[in-house]
Amino acid sequence: MICSLNEIEALARKAARGGAMSWGLAEEAGKAVRWLSDNGFPGPWLLAELLRQNDAKPYSDLAPLQSDGIWRARRGPLCPIIAGALICDRADELKEGAPLNLGEVAVPLLLAPFAAAASRSAGVALALEWDGVSLVFDRGAPKLNGATAAMIVAGTGSVTLSAREAQAPGWGPTAPDRHVTAETFRILESFAFRTYALATEESRAGAGARRETD
Template identity: 80%
Template sequence: MICSLNEIEALSRKAARGAGMSWGLAEEAGKAVRWLSDNGFAGPWLLAELLRRNDGTPYADLVPRPSDGIWRARSGPLCPIIAGALICDRADELKAGAALRLQEVAVPLLLAPFAAAASRSAGVALALEWQGVSLLFGGGAPKLDGAAGATATAGPVTLSTREGQAPAGGPAAPDRHVTAETFQILESFAFRTYAPATEASRAGAGAGSERD
């Protein structure tokens, strides 16, 4: 099916929330998927892969823990939404020429929207690289080099500066296609946000029931 970017963002946000992300991270996930779709990538499918992979995993196991200059998770791959939000907070370090190294990231392409934001914030060209894939930012539309099949494969990731401006890619056609399987997966996570009806909710209560 073909969805609008607004629909993609809203469904992704609600699915991320249903998967257990905080409202803030769910907002970031929705914006990230919209960015990916707007730049010609299969954003909803990438998020569905991430949510399936991380379903039931505690937040503490997914958050980056810097050690010896490398970001690691306590257990398994890092979550690219959590790591991406932290990358944006540390854009000034990239401006100073420091490289960020992440030991292993699930669905690395989901880092792309955050790398693009960090590139704009720091005013430098950046390269996001993993497993023979390189995504360049800073000269217009992002330019992907390498095996597109590795976009959802977990692996070590490096984000580093590039001299001058990154080569400008041509404008990509938005990818607003969502397969029935992907839509069903995201909807199943989104459905978790719907609280069952109770006497209190029928009376208009429940505004304070939001999970942290």
């Protein structure tokens, strides 16, 4: 089905909240999915995959912790929505040339909206790279250098974000992707439906990307 960007953002926000993200993280997830769809990427599918991976995982397991210059999750892969705040907070450091190194990341393309925001904030071109993929942001639409199949993946071993020369390689999406498959819509709706259900002890135990102070 074809959805408007407003519909995509609203569904993504509600699904993220149903996946036990805090309201703040759910808002960021909605904006990230909208940005991805507006730039020609399958934003709804990416979020559906992330919510599936993170279901019932506590926030403390997903949040980034630094060790030996690399940010990793306590257990399993980093959540890209939670790690997005880390990217935005370090825009000035990125501008000064200090790279940001992340360990294993779930659905790494969900980091792209935050890298774009950091690029705009710092006023420099930034390259987001993993497994042969390079997405370059120069205060505008992303440009891709690499195989598209490697870009739309459920996870990757490591991700680097660093300043680059102000020129974008390769190509960039030219039209929004507002198509949502029936299966993706069903998954997101199933998470969104949880926002209508009464909380139970079992549902509270599954934290997804919940903030500890939520």
